[in-house]
Amino acid sequence: MVLEVKKPRPMWEILFSTHHTDIGLLYIVLSIVAFMIGGALAIAIRSELFLPGNQGIIPDPNTFHRIFTTHGTNMLFLWLLPFASGIGNYLIPIMVRYKDMAWPKLNATAFWMIPPAMAMVWLGMADFTWYATPPYSILRAPGPAAEMWIFGLKILGISSILGSINFIVTILKMKHPDLPLMKTSLFVWAILVTSIMILVAIPTFAAALIMLYTDRLGISGFFNPAMGGDPIAYQHLFWFTFHPEVYIFAIPAIGMVYEIIPRFSRKPIFSYQSGVAAFILLAIVGFASWAHHMYSTGMSFTEKTVFMIGTLAAVPASAMHVFNWTATMWGGRIRFRTPMSFAVGGLILFFYAGAGGIVNTAMPLDFLTHDSYWVVGHFHLFVMGLITFAFLGFIHYLFPFITGRMYNEKAGMVTFWLLFVGVSMIFLTQHVLGLYGQPRRTFDYIAVEPLIIMNQISTVGAWITAAGAAVFITNMISSAGRGKPADMRDPFQIGEQYYDYTRREPHH
Amino acid sequence: MDSHDKEPIILTSPGRMSRGLIIVGITLAIGAAISVTFFDQMFANPPPVTQIKQPTPPPPPPQAGTTTIAILAGSSVQGSPDYGPDAAQVPLGNKIVWDNQDNILHTATSGTSGSDPDSGKAFKTGFLDAGAKSNPIELADVKVGDSFNYFCEVHPYMTSTLTIVAAETGGAPSGPTINILAGSSVQGSPDYDPDPLTVKKGDKISVVNKDNTLHTVTDGAAPGADAGKLFDTGFFEGGQSKTIDTANLNPAEYNYFCQVHPYMTGKLKVE
Incomplete structure (x- = not known):
């Protein structure tokens, strides 16, 4: 499963290694497994909604709730976060020219906290959505599923914090003295900014989780109105962590696109400084917009306006990245290999997601779209369109580095087109579904023609996406074993520098 | 770069790849077996929350x-x-x-x-x-x-x-009554009945919660510092009832709402 430079090691040595590329590999394998099994849940959800009424694919509404809760939790915390950490583990020490991460054992610890957390989330299958919104989550949500979810997330939070500390120290303290920070790759900046955001954001949710748990035990009543608590307080704590989390998911993906686009356009980045500035700007304004998830909770007009402006402040920063990518491609000799196709496709879907986001941001319009399928379409276009596309593009780009072999280029392009068409079909139509009034998180919907047609387009898109994912995983597995050996200095034959493969050799 | 060319590159082999897949596959199979076997047990216990009151059955x-x-x-x-x-x-x-x-x-x-x-x-x-x-x-x-x-x-x-x-x-209780209808916790459903209710100053209004969850009747139009200053039943469970005394209210029209479900609003006229 892994490229060896000198001699193959036994599998257990890779499993329990503390070398950054081994841990990076473990992160990537775990996250792709999570992506596949979480995707299977999504296909079940979409197939169930192909027609109104109970299709029997998911037996009852209760199971439906458990499935979409696990799908959401899994995709965010077990696919997006670990994958970014995995790529970070592979590349950060190479990019800052250090032999490993600053604390290799801490690094391994951070990884090995994830599988138990994953087991808790998946075996429990809680039903209170990935928001775990009180008062339902503290008064009625059945255990032990809810407790398992709370502890699973707690462990994942600690793992993220340990990983972030390691990244920050590696980048700032272990960087080669001859390498100024402003000469490092933008991916290094992305991981640095993300790690700092994690350190600021996660503790709030960590506190909220403990409060949630003691509320469930009946010791406290922070969010329990019957004991004088306030459920809205939970939403503030939750979104203070998880609005920035959106950028925590996105910024590594943006960093990966910065790795891909200049290489395949065979031009230097249009403006390195604006990329750095936009990362920092995103990180700051990411903390000034959390309450835009809560416009309909009865805030005052002034509060809503403040958060509306705070949210709109993220638009210039995101637009700077998009402009930077477009300007880098402009006039370049572009080779549309699979990674580049994913990056450009992600850029297009990011544009749609952002355009829809402006509607949500505009507080009066948000009252129309709130809690409807519009929102589902919007954030999926973002996490699937931009982030997952960047991740899938980057795993193709890094494939020769990991395995020493090339993936099948034709299969890679088939993957891209299936996913691009499928994802557009699913999530663009879901915007319309929301405007027609279909609420989120529903097992059934009213049997009227527009809703049925839109849901069916969306479901067919999901099946196309599933086909794309099947091609992807088959390509990855078979090419890792039997693919053509890659030219390790320039595997894509684009005349650009590739990562130094000798770094694969474990030194301890 | 030249020095690297001399180093042998050992590629991932099909054997190693399949060994990796077996590890992943066995782990997933164990997980699936546990998950399927205990699917309902994972969802069996209500939270051990001591403050949950069983809704008191309505008086016989x-x-x-x-x-x-x-x-x-x-x-x-x-x-x-x-x-x-x-x-x-x-x-x-x-x-x-x-x-x-x-x-x-x-x-x-x-x-x-x-x-x-x-x-x-x-x-x-x-x-x-x-x-x-x-x-x-x-x-x-x-x-x-x-x-x-x-x-x-x-x-x-x-x-x-x-x-x-x-x-x-x-x-049935005599005198003016506000019923909180069953299902009123769902946004958009009928909530308070009758709405508006007209009473004479000094009347005692019975508030009967016919829903299956917590509600309040609190004066004001929305949660805020001024809410609940004139009258407030406090939280009470389905099946219970509370009384509002209008003796201290000046003749006027009052808005009231539910603190748990702020979209539930009603009007009270005191003559």
């Missing part, structure tokens, strides 16, 4: 067909309160039981006094020992609106009346 309707009238303690002394409730309302078709709570013999005999020729014709309990209850007495051939005088044969100064009323209203 007046027992099928019986109305109890107490013979109050001390009623043998002339001038004391005697029958309770005095002027009782008996739903049509109900049986009546007199409950002697005094420490001496009493009766309840229809008529105005012992000299009434019709005395004891409609009903008669006979002598009731201290603490005893009469047999259920059924009134034959009565209709809504009929009124009976009755008295105690031992203490003729103890007199009272009972009136036959329509059966449906029996047991």
Whole structure:
């Protein structure tokens, strides 16, 4: 499963290694497994909604709730976060020219906290959505599923914090003295900014989780109105962590696109400084917009306006990245290999997601779209369109580095087109579904023609996406074993520098 | 770069790849086996929250067909309160039981006094020992609106009346009532009934929660510092009821809402 430079090691040595590329590999394998099994849940959800009424694919509404809760939790915390950490583990020490991460054992610890957390989330299958919104989550949500979810997330939070500390120290303290920070790759900046955001954001949710748990035990009543608590307080704590989390998911993906686009356009980045500035700007304004998830909770007009402006402040920063990518491609000799196709496709879907986001941001319009399928379409276009596309593009780009072999280029392009068409079909139509009034998180919907047609387009898109994912995983597995050996200095034959493969050799 | 060319590159082999897949596959299979086997058990326990009150069942309707009238303690002394409730309302078709709570013999005999020729014709309990209850007495051939005088044969100064009323209203709280309808916690459903409610200053309003979850009736239009200053029932579970006293409210129109579900709003007019 892994490229060896000198001699193959036994599998257990890779499993329990503390070398950054081994841990990076473990992160990537775990996250792709999570992506596949979480995707299977999504296909079940979409197939169930192909027609109104109970299709029997998911037996009852209760199971439906458990499935979409696990799908959401899994995709965010077990696919997006670990994958970014995995790529970070592979590349950060190479990019800052250090032999490993600053604390290799801490690094391994951070990884090995994830599988138990994953087991808790998946075996429990809680039903209170990935928001775990009180008062339902503290008064009625059945255990032990809810407790398992709370502890699973707690462990994942600690793992993220340990990983972030390691990244920050590696980048700032272990960087080669001859390498100024402003000469490092933008991916290094992305991981640095993300790690700092994690350190600021996660503790709030960590506190909220403990409060949630003691509320469930009946010791406290922070969010329990019957004991004088306030459920809205939970939403503030939750979104203070998880609005920035959106950028925590996105910024590594943006960093990966910065790795891909200049290489395949065979031009230097249009403006390195604006990329750095936009990362920092995103990180700051990411903390000034959390309450835009809560416009309909009865805030005052002034509060809503403040958060509306705070949210709109993220638009210039995101637009700077998009402009930077477009300007880098402009006039370049572009080779549309699979990674580049994913990056450009992600850029297009990011544009749609952002355009829809402006509607949500505009507080009066948000009252129309709130809690409807519009929102589902919007954030999926973002996490699937931009982030997952960047991740899938980057795993193709890094494939020769990991395995020493090339993936099948034709299969890679088939993957891209299936996913691009499928994802557009699913999530663009879901915007319309929301405007027609279909609420989120529903097992059934009213049997009227527009809703049925839109849901069916969306479901067919999901099946196309599933086909794309099947091609992807088959390509990855078979090419890792039997693919053509890659030219390790320039595997894509684009005349650009590739990562130094000798770094694969474990030194301890 | 040149030095690297001399190093042998060992590629991932199909054997190693399949060994990796086996590790992943076995892990997933174990997980799936546990998940499928214990799927329902993972979802079995309600949270151990001590403060959850089981919704108190609504007070039982007046027992099928019986109305109890107490013979109050001390009623043998002339001038004391005697029958309770005095002027009782008996739903049509109900049986009546007199409950002697005094420490001496009493009766309840229809008529105005012992000299009434019709005395004891409609009903008669006979002598009731201290603490005893009469047999259920059924009134034959009565209709809504009929009124009976009755008295105690031992203490003729103890007199009272009972009136036959329509059966449906029996047991319902009298006076103005705000019902919180079942299902009102769902946004957009009908919530308070009647809305608006008009009452006279000084009336006591009963608020009956017919839903299955917590609600409040709190004055104001939305949660805020001013909410609940004039009247507020506080949180109460389904099946319970609360009272709002309008004695301190000036005649005006008041908005009220539910603190748990701020989209539930209503109006109250005090005249």
